[in-house]
Amino acid sequence: MELSKDISGCGVAGFINTDGSLISGIDIVDSITLMKDRGNGLGAGFAAYGIYPDFKDFYALHIMYDNEQARKITEEYLDRKLHIEQHGGMPTRPIKKKRPIFFVYFVKPREQSTKVESEEFRTDEEDEFIVKLVMYINEKIDGAFVVSSGKNMGVFKGVGFPDEIANFFRVDEYKAFCWTAHNRFPTNTPGWWGGAHPFSLLGWSVVHNGEISSYGANKRYLEMYEYKCTQKTDTEVIAYLLDLLARRHNLPFELIAKIFSPPLWSEIKKMDDEKRNLYTTLRMIYGGALLNGPFSIIVGFRGGMLGLNDRIKLRPLVAARKGNTIFMASEESAIRYVAKNLDEVWMPEAGEPIIVKLNEEAYKKVYG
Amino acid sequence: MYEIDAKDVYYRKLNETIRDAIRNHKRDLIVDNVCGQYYIGCGISEPDITITINGVPGNDLGAFMNGPKIVVHDNAQDGVGNTMNGGTIIVHGSVGDVLAYSMRGGSIYVEKDAGYRACIHMKAYKDMNPTVVIGGCSGAFMGEYMAGGTLILLGLTQSKEKPLTGHYLATGMHGGAIFIRGKLNEDMLWSEAETVEPSKEDIKSISKNVKEFCKIFKIDYNRVMDEGFVKVQPKTSRPYGDLYIPGP
Numbered sequence: 001m002e003l004s005k006d007i008s009g010c011g012v013a014g015f016i017n018t019d020g021s022l023i024s025g026i027d028i029v030d031s032i033t034l035m036k037d038r039g040n041g042l043g044a045g046f047a048a049y050g051i052y053p054d055f056k057d058f059y060a061l062h063i064m065y066d067n068e069q070a071r072k073i074t075e076e077y078l079d080r081k082l083h084i085e086q087h088g089g090m091p092t093r094p095i096k097k098k099r100p101i102f103f104v105y106f107v108k109p110r111e112q113s114t115k116v117e118s119e120e121f122r123t124d125e126e127d128e129f130i131v132k133l134v135m136y137i138n139e140k141i142d143g144a145f146v147v148s149s150g151k152n153m154g155v156f157k158g159v160g161f162p163d164e165i166a167n168f169f170r171v172d173e174y175k176a177f178c179w180t181a182h183n184r185f186p187t188n189t190p191g192w193w194g195g196a197h198p199f200s201l202l203g204w205s206v207v208h209n210g211e212i213s214s215y216g217a218n219k220r221y222l223e224m225y226e227y228k229c230t231q232k233t234d235t236e237v238i239a240y241l242l243d244l245l246a247r248r249h250n251l252p253f254e255l256i257a258k259i260f261s262p263p264l265w266s267e268i269k270k271m272d273d274e275k276r277n278l279y280t281t282l283r284m285i286y287g288g289a290l291l292n293g294p295f296s297i298i299v300g301f302r303g304g305m306l307g308l309n310d311r312i313k314l315r316p317l318v319a320a321r322k323g324n325t326i327f328m329a330s331e332e333s334a335i336r337y338v339a340k341n342l343d344e345v346w347m348p349e350a351g352e353p354i355i356v357k358l359n360e361e362a363y364k365k366v367y368g
Numbered sequence: 369m370y371e372i373d374a375k376d377v378y379y380r381k382l383n384e385t386i387r388d389a390i391r392n393h394k395r396d397l398i399v400d401n402v403c404g405q406y407y408i409g410c411g412i413s414e415p416d417i418t419i420t421i422n423g424v425p426g427n428d429l430g431a432f433m434n435g436p437k438i439v440v441h442d443n444a445q446d447g448v449g450n451t452m453n454g455g456t457i458i459v460h461g462s463v464g465d466v467l468a469y470s471m472r473g474g475s476i477y478v479e480k481d482a483g484y485r486a487c488i489h490m491k492a493y494k495d496m497n498p499t500v501v502i503g504g505c506s507g508a509f510m511g512e513y514m515a516g517g518t519l520i521l522l523g524l525t526q527s528k529e530k531p532l533t534g535h536y537l538a539t540g541m542h543g544g545a546i547f548i549r550g551k552l553n554e555d556m557l558w559s560e561a562e563t564v565e566p567s568k569e570d571i572k573s574i575s576k577n578v579k580e581f582c583k584i585f586k587i588d589y590n591r592v593m594d595e596g597f598v599k600v601q602p603k604t605s606r607p608y609g610d611l612y613i614p615g616p
Binding site for chain 2 (some may be wrong): 034035037159236267270312316318331332333334337338345347350
């Protein structure tokens with residue numbers, strides 16, 4: 001394959017069926033592959049929601065290992081900490097290049113491990129327990145990385161073009177109500193399997209086009225809350241910030257968007273008292289979570305999808321609707337290629353989130 | 369009339385096909401099933417060519433173009449008319465960000481809306497005076513760093529949810545003219561730009577371009593001209609001359 005390096009800029013795409021209906025990965029692969037030239041073969045990946053209905057009460061750990069030794073150590077550790085309902089090698093098709101090995105584990109913290117037994121994890125919260133576990137594996141076990149750790153979802157990612165990665169992970173064989181995808185053109189950091197997007201923790205997954213120039217500040221801020229940034233690239237912080245702000249601080253997405261992409265001070269000055277007070281407070285309390293630099297992101301979360309641009313829109317993002325399906329992508333053509341006769345197409349404004357959630361009935365069906 | 373099917377054709381191949389057709393003296397090209405192919409019409413100089421596009425063309429449509437006319441029967445993406453020198457682009461729909469980026473000549477007519485940074489760094493030189501008419505509304509940073517040329521914004525799609533234009537209008541603008549139909553919220557305007565009443569000369573230029581726009585998209589000219597225009601221009605001839613070096 002000839003590399004076309006004269007075009008740059010990552011590509012993102014995603015869609016969600018708000019009625020919870022499941023569709024195979026074929027459309028998302030077509031959509032992201034249409035923007036093949038936005039990447040250079042050094043990273044691609046997919047996040048899929050609703051793919052493990054038979055194990056929906058278990059955390060699905062997708063783990064990447066550099067070697068058998070790492071697997072042995074990690075599995076001993078998992079055995080000690082968790083109840084493993086089922087596990088196995090992830091289904092893959094053969095490829096020629098050197099690649100890590102991938103395993104999936106459907107797990108639950110044991111009763112005693114959340115309460116009494118464990119010294120490291122003295123907490124009642126299952127989610128909190130899993131976050132700590134993921135951080136431990138990523139930081140302490142050489143050659144092992146947790147790619148995703150949510151319930152009824154999973155991430156498939158690696159070094160290659162999107163169609164190659166999709167083929168490798170047999171993405172076409174999964175059925176999900178929400179898919180996101182990424183096509184990578186690494187600029188500042190190495191193109192390695194763990195560095196491909198989406199970045200994921202619990203139910204959060206992030207695909208990102210752009211550059212987080214506030215990475216250092218965000219990383220230090222997250223370290224105060226015991227998140228470890230181990231994947232050598234900027235996007236990782238967005239996944240952890242979402243976990244911190246949405247899960248632990250229980251903030252609504254509308255506010256989180258304004259923390260990530262706040263209005264400029266000149267705009268805040270012109271607001272009425274109440275709004276000015278709110279935005280000033282957000283800047284003061286959550287300054288460390290402000291994302292500086294150009295970005296467009298698509299976030300997958302438990303029961304929904306979110307699209308967001310930086311505050312002055314330095315990266316492209318287009319959204320569209322057809323019936324119960326909402327699409328987002330870097331380019332309109334990537335949506336039009338997989339969905340004819342759209343009901344609506346629009347370009348979201350800078351810093352204005354598009355938040356899409358499953359309807360109540362669908363949520364119950366998928367997670368209930 | 370020469371038809372080209374672009375279905376699943378890679379952008380390089382498609383652009384080669386278009387160039388080959390022009391080399392073989394085809395003058396009226398119709399490209400069907402376009403979906404995201406970049407650079408259509410890039411650098412083509414022959415003036416009497418028409419390229420009709422059915423579908424959504426990819427980024428940088430008509431970049432560095434010198435002569436032809438491109439007609440798009442759908443929306444277009446980012447970078448329409450990037451550094452274009454001459455010719456015409458007509459979009460029967462909306463366009464993405466950075467419309468007419470560094471455009472240096474020719475004209476662009478957009479039926480509906482434009483994204484962010486329309487006409488960023490557009491410039492004029494001697495008899496080259498690029499003209500852009502946007503029928504709908506525009507995103508923020510319209511006319512950013514604009515150095516020359518004429519931009520006309522009609523706001524025909526304006527509604528309660530869709531403002532005429534966004535923040536930071538004419539940021540860094542130091543040449544050319546922006547004409548906006550209807551009432552402009554002055555809060556949107558950058559500090560070094562100002563609004564004035566258009567002169568007689570200006571009205572003449574607006575009328576001429578709006579007439580052409582209305583002819584293309586079959587819109588009632590009198591209805592459009594019923595409302596007045598404001599002109600946005602830089603406050604001085606060198607508004608940023610003292611930005612880095614203190615002035616007198």
